[in-house]
Amino acid sequence: MARDPLKIVAECISEFGNEQKSVIQILTRVNEELSYIPAEVVDAVAEATGVSPGEVYSVVSFYSFFSSTPRGRNIVRVCSTISCAMAGQGDVLSALVEEFGITPFETTEDSFLTIEITPCIGLCDQAPAMLVNGTPHGNLTPEKACEIVRRLKQTNN
Ligand code: FES
Known part of the structure; x- marks a missing residue:
């Protein structure tokens, strides 16, 4: 609670x-x-x-890391700045949206997950990149990004 x-x-x-x-x-x-x-x-x-x-x-x-509306227990922030956009960020985001059934800035009904889009997170050399509960993940593919979030569901939620 x-x-x-x-x-x-x-x-x-x-x-x-x-x-x-x-x-x-x-x-x-x-x-x-x-x-x-x-x-x-x-x-x-x-x-x-x-x-x-x-x-x-x-x-x-x-500050984009602050929210005035309730979010999920886990927050995925997909970088949308130029290096990530050119390296396939759109495909990564689409895969997450499709797998977890929410659009950016929405939260799943069970409050497991919120997906957000964020400006550059300083991992341009590992684009496309995202933060999962503040932990950086780079060199993403759509499958790798979904697997990271799936594992989260299995281990702590
Ligand atoms: S542009 Fe995505 S981490 Fe910098």
């Missing part, structure tokens, strides 16, 4: 402090624990740090 978002915020404020510079640390922790940042967290962080809710929300919407 997911933890209380406001309890996580309170713990973060104890750990990181309630200054403006703590905003990203707090949001990062909440995003890691819940896979997204609920609206109530935006308000709580704003109140605790003195930053306006609009500014906190703009931080959430600016």
Whole structure:
């Protein structure tokens, strides 16, 4: 069961402090624990740090690794920048979409998986590439990408 978002915020404020510079640390922790940042967290962080809710929300919407909507327990981010696009990213993404039955930025009904598209993740020399729960995978083929996610399903979900 997911933890209380406001309890996580309170713990973060104890750990990181309630200054403006703590905003990203707090949001990062909440995003890691819940896979997204609920609206109530935006308000709580704003109140605790003195930053306006609009500014906190703009931080959430600016960074692609933050989400304001619930996501799956596992997040696959397929790079769509030029090196990966030229190396077959489209085929990799299509294979994942077909196998797991969701389009980019959707989540499976059982909350197992969210697929996202991301700008360059620094693995251009191993294009096409993706991050699976933050772990990099490169030199992908459609079959290799699907197998990585299938294994995830067998091992921890
Ligand atoms: S372009 Fe895909 S990792 Fe850089």
